[in-house]
Each structure stands twice: as C-alpha cells, then as structure tokens.
Amino acid sequence: MREHALAPWSCELLLNRDVDGRWQSKRDTTFSAPLEAVTWERDGVRYLAPELVLSHKVATGRPKDDDDLAAALPLLTRAQRTFLAEFVRTHAPGHPWHALLDAAT
Structure with a gap:
C-alpha cells in the first residue's frame, strides 16, 4: 500500500484464498488451517x-527477507521453527535458510 503512485510503499498486504472457511497457503495449497490457528x-x-x-x-531470496528471518528466528517457538524448517526442506531444497533453520531446531 502507498498513499499515491509516486509515494514510497508503506506496507504489503498478502491475500490468501480460503477453502471451506479455512486459510489456505499460497505457497503450498495442500496446507490449510483455521484462521485462529495461523493468525x-x-x-x-x-x-x-x-x-x-x-x-x-522463501521464494523471493531478497536480503531484506534474510534480515526478517534473522530478527524473527530467536523469537519463534520450537513448533514454529520446526514448521518453517520443514517448509523450506520441502519447497526450497538447497535454500540458504535450510542450514540456519536446522541449527535452530
């Protein structure tokens, strides 16, 4: 979102489909969950x-995304780290985050 076409971006909104009232991942359409469980x-x-x-x-590979992982990783619960590690292992083999997540789980 931004104020007008020449203004800097202020935030990004990601919209996802729902399947029978459950949130569905854009990156893995086999994953869906109740909204309360994923928010x-x-x-x-x-x-x-x-x-x-x-x-x-994971799909973008931008330096700012690496910064986001570095900032968030110490705050994630074990279950959250495990979910993310499995997601990277399954959907992005060889991704640089793989080693970081393995070390953190």
Whole structure:
C-alpha cells in the first residue's frame, strides 16, 4: 500500500484464498488451517503467524527477507521453527535458510 503512485510503499498486504472457511497457503495449497490457528490478534487487528510470513518469503531470496528471518528466528517457538524448517526442506531444497533453520531446531 502507498498513499499515491509516486509515494514510497508503506506496507504489503498478502491475500490468501480460503477453502471451506479455512486459510489456505499460497505457497503450498495442500496446507490449510483455521484462521485462529495461523493468525494472532492485537488491538483488534489480526496478523499472520510469523512462520507463515517467513514461508512466503522463501521464494523471493531478497536480503531484506534474510534480515526478517534473522530478527524473527530467536523469537519463534520450537513448533514454529520446526514448521518453517520443514517448509523450506520441502519447497526450497538447497535454500540458504535450510542450514540456519536446522541449527535452530
């Protein structure tokens, strides 16, 4: 999103389909879950779980995505790290994050 066509981007909104009322991953359409299981809420705003945001970033390979992983990884629970490690192993073999996630799980 941005204020106008020449303004800098201020945020990015990712839209995902639902399947029978369940959130469905864009990167792995076999994965769906109840909205409450893949999001968290603060002050009435619902946010996608960090491991799912990071799983979306695996395909881009941008330095800012590496920075996001570095910032988020120490804050992820074991289950979140395990999910992300398995996602990378399955969907992006050879990705540089593979070694980082293996070391963190």
